[in-house]
Amino acid sequence: xxxxxxxxxxxxxxxxxxxxxxxxxxxxxxxxxxxxxxxxxxxxxxxxxxxxxxxxxxxxxxxxxxxxxxxxxxxxxxxxxxxxxxxxxxxxxxxxxxxxxxxxxxxxxxxxxxxxxxxxxxxxxxxxxxxxxxxxxxxxxxxxxxxxxxxxxxxxxxxxxxxxxxxxxxxxxxxxxxxxxxxxxxxxxxxxxxxxxxxxxxxxxxxxxxxxxxxxxxxxxxxxxxxxxxxxxxxxxxxxxxxxxxxxxxxxxxx
Amino acid sequence: xxxxxxxxxxxxxxxxxxxxxxxxxxxxxxxxxxxxxxxxxxxxxxxxxxxxxxxxxxxxxxxxxxxxxxxxxxxxxxxxxxxxxxxxxxxxxxxxxxxxxxxxxxxxxxxxxxxxxxxxxxxxxxxxxxxxxxxxxxxxxxxxxxxxxxxxxxxxxxxxxxxxxxxxxxxxxxxxxxxxxxxxxxxxxxxxxxxxxxxxxxxxxxxxxxxxxxxxxxxxxxxxxxxxxxxxxxxxxxxxxxxxxxxxxxxxxxxxxxxxxxxxxxxxxxxxxxxxxxxxxxxxxxxxxxxxxxxxxxxxxxxxxxxxxxxxxxxxxxxxxxxxxxxxxxx
Ligand SMILES: Nc1ncnc2c1ncn2[C@@H]1O[C@H](COP(=O)(O)OP(=O)(O)OP(=O)(O)O)[C@@H](O)[C@H]1O
Ligand SMILES: [Mg+2]
Numbered sequence: 001x002x003x004x005x006x007x008x009x010x011x012x013x014x015x016x017x018x019x020x021x022x023x024x025x026x027x028x029x030x031x032x033x034x035x036x037x038x039x040x041x042x043x044x045x046x047x048x049x050x051x052x053x054x055x056x057x058x059x060x061x062x063x064x065x066x067x068x069x070x071x072x073x074x075x076x077x078x079x080x081x082x083x084x085x086x087x088x089x090x091x092x093x094x095x096x097x098x099x100x101x102x103x104x105x106x107x108x109x110x111x112x113x114x115x116x117x118x119x120x121x122x123x124x125x126x127x128x129x130x131x132x133x134x135x136x137x138x139x140x141x142x143x144x145x146x147x148x149x150x151x152x153x154x155x156x157x158x159x160x161x162x163x164x165x166x167x168x169x170x171x172x173x174x175x176x177x178x179x180x181x182x183x184x185x186x187x188x189x190x191x192x193x194x195x196x197x198x199x200x201x202x203x204x205x206x207x208x209x210x211x212x213x214x215x216x217x218x219x220x221x222x223x224x225x226x227x228x229x230x231x232x233x234x235x236x237x238x239x240x241x242x243x244x245x246x247x248x249x250x251x252x253x254x255x
Numbered sequence: 256x257x258x259x260x261x262x263x264x265x266x267x268x269x270x271x272x273x274x275x276x277x278x279x280x281x282x283x284x285x286x287x288x289x290x291x292x293x294x295x296x297x298x299x300x301x302x303x304x305x306x307x308x309x310x311x312x313x314x315x316x317x318x319x320x321x322x323x324x325x326x327x328x329x330x331x332x333x334x335x336x337x338x339x340x341x342x343x344x345x346x347x348x349x350x351x352x353x354x355x356x357x358x359x360x361x362x363x364x365x366x367x368x369x370x371x372x373x374x375x376x377x378x379x380x381x382x383x384x385x386x387x388x389x390x391x392x393x394x395x396x397x398x399x400x401x402x403x404x405x406x407x408x409x410x411x412x413x414x415x416x417x418x419x420x421x422x423x424x425x426x427x428x429x430x431x432x433x434x435x436x437x438x439x440x441x442x443x444x445x446x447x448x449x450x451x452x453x454x455x456x457x458x459x460x461x462x463x464x465x466x467x468x469x470x471x472x473x474x475x476x477x478x479x480x481x482x483x484x485x486x487x488x489x490x491x492x493x494x495x496x497x498x499x500x501x502x503x504x505x506x507x508x509x510x511x512x513x514x515x516x517x518x519x520x521x522x523x524x525x526x527x528x529x530x531x532x533x534x535x536x537x538x539x540x541x542x543x544x545x546x547x548x549x550x551x552x553x554x555x556x557x558x559x560x561x562x563x564x565x566x567x568x569x570x571x572x573x574x575x576x577x578x579x580x581x582x583x584x585x586x
Contacts (some may be wrong), residue, residue, distance in 0.1 A: 020395075084410070112349070113348075113349070116344065116346060116349060117342045117343075117344060118340065118346055118347070118348055118349065119347035120308050121342055121347075121348075121405075121408075122339070123306075123308060123332075124306050124308070124335055124338055124339075124340045124361075124362045125335075125359065125363065125364075125408075125412075126332050126335050126363070127335050127363055128328075128332065128363060152561035173342060224466065
């Protein structure tokens with residue numbers, strides 16, 4: 001895509017996000033669609049998230065375990081792996097799963113509606129597809145992302161704990177105490193804030209790409225592909241920004 | 256009572272590529288108009304522009320004093336409540352069964368109870384001959400059935416303006432005949448303004464009050480049915496009589512060479528076929544927009560082709576008005 005085209009596309013996407021924001025306040029609230037979508041997105045994402053987070057937690061525990069031993073700071077193994085999981089791994093796994101499983105499904109769904117002219121028909125019947133379809137999807141995706149992040153954190157931390165205590169011979173008391181020393185509530189909150197933003201961004205990009213799909217079934221395929229790639233890039237960039245802001249804004253314990 | 260749609264200087268292009276330009280026409284309130292044109296000339300685009308799904312580059316679409324291309328999104332949704340649209344492929348909601356599809360506008364826009372909704376939906380489904388298919392999903396029925404279900408959904412809110420995108424493509428001849436009768440009867444009953452895009456020449460010749468023809472990026476002609484059916488304008492004549500001889504070729508427009516070759520071969524234009532009588536409402540009463548056969552020709556001093564306004568077997572199917580017999584116009 002050429003420069004102006006990218007700019008135009010970004011402008012359209014921005015306008016789309018504003019429309020969605022405006023749609024948030026509009027009645028009637030689409031409760032049914034929201035519940036259905038939340039159910040649907042969780043059903044496609046919970047299992048992969050859980051399955052990914054166990055090895056992810058273990059890898060982090062393994063890496064940090066050996067790194068911390070090399071540095072001679074064994075007593076902080078617990079803190080390091082919990083913080084790594086809660087602050088970074090949780091949101092990243094959530095982002096991957098939400099973009100890959102939830103976002104692609106949303107994009108494919110809206111894209112096929114678009115090329116079947118269902119969205120046009122809806123507009124002619126006096127119903128705004130953004131309010132009717134996009135808003136509930138964005139909200140559902142945000143909710144599921146937050147829940148998923150909680151799930152991933154719990155599973156990842158338990159995985160790390162088991163790995164450290166059972167396999168690497170750490171002491172349970174030291175593991176928890178070190179977390180007490182370095183961790184704080186905002187660590188958990190920032191993870192959830194990230195997840196919330198990721199959920200919103202993934203659903204917005206997927207919906208936008210789906211609703212602007214054109215050129216028949218092949219167009220839908222292309223849209224899904226682009227939406228997944230774009231979402232990954234956007235989420236990693238967003239992750240960086242939020243993390244940087246977090247370290248600027250929230251004073252860290254023990255530093 | 257239907258409303259008038261006035262289109263002035265409408266132009267639309269996609270990415271610099273013009274689809275059509277400078278289209279001006281008025282769909283008279285309560286009348287049936289047909290829009291014809293070779294495949295790919297932008298008839299579907301025209302319908303979508305009329306309901307504000309696509310924004311024109313230039314031009315006005317005035318409905319009840321409001322100019323659609325200038326309206327805000329919110330006002331546009333208001334104006335759209337006047338419209339019922341049958342999309343080319345039906346555009347049913349794939350996740351809902353036929354019944355829920357037809358009930359959808361009622362559930363969204365009215366506070367009727369489920370039993371009232373059931374009555375309306377059943378009536379509309381009966382009208383298009385789909386009773387018994389309520390529980391089927393759009394993916395499980397034929398294209399023709401999808402189209403009829405789309406029609407039922409388009410009509411469920413009693414729209415003032417109904418746009419049909421090829422209602423008869425994919426229907427068998429019997430269903431097409433029923434559908435044409437249905438369109439006439441609906442127009443008689445609702446007096447809504449109808450615009451029908453079709454490729455069916457028989458439909459175009461017998462159903463509408465007005466005919467328009469889009470050709471080569473512009474509106475070649477728009478006017479009363481008898482005006483176009485008696486026209487000797489080459490494009491109009493070729494299209495309305497489904498002939499190969501004329502300016503329209505396989506790839507939209509014949510080039511000069513082909514035309515010359517045609518002229519040299521002495522290809523002679525066959526005479527204009529007789530103008531058929533317009534389809535009548537099935538209860539025998541007149542539609543408000545209906546005009547007596549031959550009136551336009553008489554008013555404009557045009558001699559209709561011999562045999563016009565007679566039934567298929569040469570019998571007059573309608574009583575000719577006094578002026579025709581008096582003037583001795585053949586019939
Ligand atoms: N959304 C769009 N973006 C770009 N080009 C489009 C779009 N919609 C239609 N076109 C182009 O506009 C032209 C007219 O298309 P349209 O579907 O209106 O034709 P049509 O007259 O309805 O043909 P048919 O009789 O086959 O249905 C085509 O060349 C098509 O490629
Ligand atoms: Mg078309």
